[in-house]
Amino acid sequence: MARLKASYDAIPAGAPVRLAKKTTNLFRPRAATTAPGLDVSGLTGVIEVDPTARTADVQGMCTYEDLVDATLPHGLIPYVVPQLRTITLGGAVTGLGIESTSFRNGLPHESVIEMDVFTGAGAVVTTRPGPQGQHSDLFETFPNSYGSLGYATRLRIKLEKVPSFVSLRHVRFDDAGLLAKTITQITETKEYDGVRVDGLDGVAFAPGELYLTLATWTDEATQEPSDYTGQQIFYRSIQQRETDLLTIYDYLWRWDTDWFWCSGAFGAQHPTLRRLWPRRYRRSDVYMRMLGLDRRFDIADRLDRRAGRPLRERVVQDIEVPVENLPAFLEWFDAEVGMRPVWLCPLMAKQAWRSYPLQPGEVYVNLGFWGTVHVGPEAVNGPKNRAIEARVHELGGHKSLYSEAFYDRQTFDELYNGANLAAVKRTYDPQHRLTSLYDKAVKKR
Template sequence: MEAHNSAVKSISERVRHFYEAKTAFRVYHGSTNSTRHANFDREAIVDVSALNNVISIDSEKRTALVEPNVPMDVLVRETMRAGLLPPVVMEFPGITVGGGFVGTAGESSSFKHGFFDRTVLSAEVVLANGTVVTASETSNQELFEGLRGSFGTLGVLTLVEMRLIELKKYVKITYHPTTSIDNAMQRVQQETRREETVYIDGILFSKDSGVIVTGRLTDGTPTSAQPLRRFSRPWNEWFWIHAKSVASKPSSTPVTEIVPVEDYLFRYDRGAFWTGMYAFRHFFIPFTRLTRFLLDYFMHTRIMYHALHASGHTDRYIIQDIAFPAGNAARFVEWVDNVLGIYPLWLCPLRADGRSSMGHPRAYQNDGNVFDGEYINVGVWGPYPSSEPAYVGMNRALEAKAKELGGLKWLYGRAFYTEEEWWTIYDKKRYEALREKYHATSLPTVWDKVKDRGRREDFGPGLKGWLKRVVKGNGLLSGFYGVYKALRGGDYLLKKKPA
C-alpha cells in the first residue's frame, strides 16, 4: 500500500499543477478498448498507467482493493487464488477495472449484478484540484454515484474496493436454440427469472436462427451427457462458431456443457466475438478452423484493438452496443435486419438500474415517461463499406432509431450526435453541477471525450508523410500496417515526442 500511496501523491501533485496553471489535461491509461479515435498529448496528461496492482483481497469479507489499470484477466487470476470471483467480468481480458467503473461495462451476469460499476463499494479519487477523497454510498455519495459512466471527467480514479463472490470450478452452460427474433427476446426474459441462473447472453445468426446461452457456477464434474468444453486454446473452436453449430442442429432440444470458469468468462476473446472473421475476409484468407489455428496469435483482443487503431479501420465498421427497454429490443433488431442486414447480433439482458450507469442520462425516455424495467442490449458489429458521408449518415440513422425506441448507447463506441442532440439525451444541468461542486470544470466533459472527430491525422511532411497517406488511403495496405504496428508493440495512443 505504501507504493500505491506514493504513486497517488505524485498524481495529486501533477493534477494540482494543471489546476493552478489553469491548464486542461486528460487521464492516460496506456491502452483502450474503445473504438473512438484518440491521440494524447504527452505534455497535457496525467499518466496513471502504472496503477495496475491488486493491492489486497479479503477472503472473509469477500472484497478486494484494486488499482484502476488492473485488466480483467489479472483480476480473475488473483481472485481465483483466494477462492473468489468478480460478480461481473467483461469478456475481453484487457478491459480494466477503472474502465469498467467509470465507463460502460456489462456482461452476461449484468441482469443479476448490474453493470460492473455496481460491484464497486468505494473509490479513491484525485479531484481536479489535487485533493484526494474516498467516495462510497456513505461518504461523498453524490460523487460516488456521479462517477458511474463519467469517463474520468469528474476526477482521476486511483483505487476501488469491490465485492467478490464464491468461486466454483466450472460454469454449466446450456444452449437454447431460437427460431425468431421474438422467440429469442422471450427466451431471454424467461431465463432472467430463474433464480439459479447466473449468466445469460444470446446470439442471433439471422432473423430465424439464434441461441440463448445460460450458465450457472458449479463444482460438478463433466459427464458424457454434459461434456467438458473449452474455448481458450488455439485448437479450440471459437465460442460463437460452436454455439452456431449447436443452434443449427435439427433438434431444438437445449444442449448442456461444462466449461472451465476462465474459458467461459473470456469466451469471446478469440476473434473479439465474431469481428475477427472480417479480418480473414479483408486479407482474402479462407475462414477455416485450420487458418484460425494458424493465425490464433492475431485473433486475441489486445492485438486486434492495437491493429484496429493503427489501421484506422474503425471508419469502416459499425460497432455499437445499445441498451433498450426489453419490450423495444425486438423492434430495433427488425430495423437492423431490414436496413443493415448485419449478423450475428449480440443480446445481453441488463438489470433495471443499468441506465444510471451509462453516462449521466436524463431520467426519462424519449416519450417523456420513466422506464424502470429490465433492458436488453443489442450489439451491432459489422462492416459498412461506403463513403464517409454515407457511413456517418447510417450511424446517425442508427442513433435516431435508438432514441425513438428509448435506447441508450454504450459510450465505448463512436458517437455521431450533434452537441445539441447530445444534451437532449444526457442531463447537462445535473452533470455540470457535479463538475462545479468537485472542481472538475478544467477536465473535458463526457461530450468532449466521446464526440466524433473523424480521422484527421497529421501524417507529416516529406516522403514519410506521403507514404503514410498512401498506406492509410488503401484498405488492404492499411490493414497490413495495423498488423505491423500490433506486432511491433509500443504505445499507439500517445503522440510521438518531437525529434
C-alpha cells in the same frame, strides 16, 4: 499516487488531461495532443482480497485479467466480469461494462462499495453510495462519465462465490418476440425449465436464427471441458451444439480469444493461419493494436478504393433497449444496417444512476454490433450511426459512449442528464481541467 499527482501538476493549464495508457478499449477517435498524460503506471494492481468478507480493494487501472487471477484462487470473482481481458476496473465503472451476469447483478459500478477518485481539481476524494454516503453525488454520477469528472484510483468491490465449471445450454429461437419473453421470464425467476441460470447472454446470427446461452455454475465435470483458445471457435459452437462445459476461467474469457467474432477480419479464424497464430496473441488487445495500424495507414480504405468498393462506415456500437422493444429494433436493424451477428446481453439496473438513466427493475437488452458497412461518400457523415441513435431513442433506449456519437448538444444533455453532470463537475473540477463528457464523446477532443 505521488507520481500521479506530479504528472497532473506537470500538465500545462489549458492542455487536455488524459491518461498515459498504452492500451484502450475505446473506439472513438480523439484529437492529437503533445501534452504529457497522467502517470497511472503504479495503479495497476490488486491491493487486497478478503475471502471472508468477499471483497477486494483494487487499483483503478487494474485489468480484469489481473483481478480475476487474484480472486479466482479464492473461488471468487467480481459480480460482473466484462468480456475483454484488458478492460480495467476503473474503466468498466466509469464506462459501463457489462456481461452475462448483468441480468441479476446489474453493471460493474453497482457492486462498488467505496471508491477513491482523483478529481479535476487534483485532489483525491473517497466516495461512498447512499443518502448518507461521502461525496455520494460524485459516486452516483461517476458511471458513464468517462473521465470527465475524474479517474478512479482505488475501488472496493463485492465478490461472489463460484465453483470450478460452467455448464452451458444454447437454446435456439426462430422468433425474436419469444426470445424477448423468455429473457423476461429468466430475469424474473433466475431459471429455465427448472434449472438455475447464473449467466445469460445470446447471439442473433440471422433473422429467424437467434440463441440464448444459459450458464449454470457447477462443480460437476460431466464431460471434458471444451477449449476455445485453440482451433475451435466459441461463437461457432453456439450453432453447433446444444450443451457445453467450460472451466469458470475459460467461460469468463470465452469472448476475448476471438474478440467475439471480429478476429476474422485479421484472418485469425482461417484454419491454416490459426494453427500458425500463437495462442498468446489470440486476444482482444492484440487485435486492437492491429486495428490501430489499419486506422493509422488507412489499409482497409485503400484496398476498397483499389477494388472499386464504396467507402466504409464503421458501425461499432453497444445500445440498450427495453426487452419488449428488442424485436422492433432487430427488425429495423436488419432492414437498415444489415450487420450480423449481434450480441445480446440482458441487464437490469438495481437503482437509478444519474448519468445513464436506466429505469431500476426494468429489463433491458444490450445489443453489440461491431463492423463496417459500405455506404459510399456519405460514410464520413455517419448516416448509419445517426440512424441507430435516432431509432434507439424512439424505442426508449440508450447507447454506450465508448464509440462514436453524433448527438446534438441538447439531445445529448437530455439523454445523459447533462444538467447534473455540469453541476457535479463545477464541484469537483471547478477549473474545467478535464474534458467534458460531450466533448469527449461527440466532439472527440
